[in-house]
Amino acid sequence: MKNYLYPLIALFLIALTANAQNDIKLKFNEEGEFKIVQFTDTHVDLASKSNLNVYETIEKILDTEKPDFAILTGDNVTENEPQEAYRRFAEIFKKANVPWAAVFGNHDGQSGISREYLAEFLPKLPLCMNSDLDMGEIYGYSNFVLPVYGKNKKTKALLYCMDSNSNSTLSPTVDGYGWFDFTQINWYRKTCREFTQANDGNPLPALAFFHIPLPEYTQAWNNKNTPPLGVKNEDECSPDINTGMFSAMLECGDVMGTFVGHDHINDYIGVYYNIALAYGRVTKVMRNPAEDPLAGGRIIVLKEGQRQFDTWIRDMNGKRELECTWPDSFTAENSRE
Numbered sequence: 001m002k003n004y005l006y007p008l009i010a011l012f013l014i015a016l017t018a019n020a021q022n023d024i025k026l027k028f029n030e031e032g033e034f035k036i037v038q039f040t041d042t043h044v045d046l047a048s049k050s051n052l053n054v055y056e057t058i059e060k061i062l063d064t065e066k067p068d069f070a071i072l073t074g075d076n077v078t079e080n081e082p083q084e085a086y087r088r089f090a091e092i093f094k095k096a097n098v099p100w101a102a103v104f105g106n107h108d109g110q111s112g113i114s115r116e117y118l119a120e121f122l123p124k125l126p127l128c129m130n131s132d133l134d135m136g137e138i139y140g141y142s143n144f145v146l147p148v149y150g151k152n153k154k155t156k157a158l159l160y161c162m163d164s165n166s167n168s169t170l171s172p173t174v175d176g177y178g179w180f181d182f183t184q185i186n187w188y189r190k191t192c193r194e195f196t197q198a199n200d201g202n203p204l205p206a207l208a209f210f211h212i213p214l215p216e217y218t219q220a221w222n223n224k225n226t227p228p229l230g231v232k233n234e235d236e237c238s239p240d241i242n243t244g245m246f247s248a249m250l251e252c253g254d255v256m257g258t259f260v261g262h263d264h265i266n267d268y269i270g271v272y273y274n275i276a277l278a279y280g281r282v283t284k285v286m287r288n289p290a291e292d293p294l295a296g297g298r299i300i301v302l303k304e305g306q307r308q309f310d311t312w313i314r315d316m317n318g319k320r321e322l323e324c325t326w327p328d329s330f331t332a333e334n335s336r337e
Helices: 002-019 053-065 083-096 115-124 182-198 217-221 245-252
Strands: 033-039 069-073 100-103 144-149 155-161 206-209 255-260 269-272 275-279 296-303 309-315 320-326
Touching: 033 053, 053 083, 053 296, 053 309, 069 155, 083 100, 083 115, 155 182, 182 245, 217 269, 245 255, 245 275, 255 296, 269 320
Parallel strands: 033 069, 069 100, 155 206, 206 255, 255 275
Antiparallel strands: 033 296, 144 155, 269 275, 296 309, 309 320
16 A cells, blocks of 8 residues: 555655745646646747747747747746836737747856756745755755646646756866756656556656757757757757666657757657657747748647657747657658658
């Protein structure tokens, strides 16, 4: 009895704290679908009036897609006093009645306000589902999991939100971008194990959202058996050190796909060992719109009780592109030559 009791108590606490701030539960709709929109690299700076067009882009996409949940995957606000910019995000999501969350990128917290402060500030905003439960226990400041409930009110899917951190902590020996700390990987493994045990030993369908791409993204792009869909207009800016988050996901068996930003002019989705490794679509307007991806967002639709998802890009002009389904679009029979 004790073997089952402890995981159930742990899951109750996770679910309770993840949603406590705004008392929200994410749910599959009557058709058994749950739609997510990912916005990334908005780089808002109200003080210098930089990238303010992202607010209009987000409003348009929310109105078109009517998602059940929205997530900002890093480099969200890059000014010294980011509170007002985040309040504007919250106002847009509140007006659309869309719960939302945000993970941090390498530029978040680099100015006057720390990531720690932001982690405490964001859960107080309307409809924001960020949780600061694990601050101090695991590395980083935007690590939490959001359950998605089914018709029977049981957890049917998971959304992992993670802080992929900022820059190397081993400079000058190792330069470049940050990587997942071992405490984060252990937290992910522990959380997955608890949900899996509560689900009769079966891993739940899960997605993971963070900012900096894993080193394995390069292998996904170079996968000749199941080629990626989308563009790679710059090399992946992954960390130089690989601490094993991908292998942890592979071993745990719940994560179907990861969704990142960081590299503004990449928008591809590929697979590596049958895990989808995807970029969002940069939400700010790039300097060379003739060659770079047009600003927009990535849509992901989960299906209740199924290990699959549909995904596409919705650009700022309303065009829908790069439609595919994982895993069906990435089998050898459906590979794109």
